[in-house]
Amino acid sequence: MLVLLIVAIMAAVVVPNIFQSSSGRAADQARHLQQLLRLAANEAMLTGVPTRWTAYADGYRFEQPDPEGEWHAMNERPFQAVTLPGEASILEVRVQGSDGSIKHVRDDDRPVLGRLMLMPDGMLTQADIVLAATGAADSMIQVRPGPGGVSLADRQ
Secondary structure, eight states: OHHHHHHHHHHHHHHHHHHOOOOOOHHHHHHHHHHHHHHHHHHHHHHOOOEEEEEETTEEEEEEEOTTSOEEEOOSTTSSOEEOOTTEEEEEEEETTOOSGGGGOEETTEEOOEEEEEOTTSOBOOEEEEEEETTEEEEEEEEOSSTTOEEEEOOO
């Protein structure tokens, strides 16, 4: 377990620098977000602390609970809040079994598009995250429980 924890910490420092995109293209941002979601899921399993991903139209952030159960934004790399560059945006977060009521929640005076839970037991909220460039759907990330985990899906 200690070796896995050390590898995860090293990956948390190195992987985002490799996959970080300076482009505003939605496809590039989708690949970057895919890698971060995978890394956050692994971190939740290794540390035993659940992680929540919150999406806004112009970006996203990762959060973890404090001992009292209050969620707080993670500020350390690579999980600090992200504002999407250029014309890229999150168009939609479709959470399976959700009625869409999350859209009425506001954080930091911005509407929340969706929230995903990454649990220590490996369970993930099943969802589709649609990223767009200049308003047209461009890329989709599928989040599924099981070995498939987080993957880029073909847009049709």
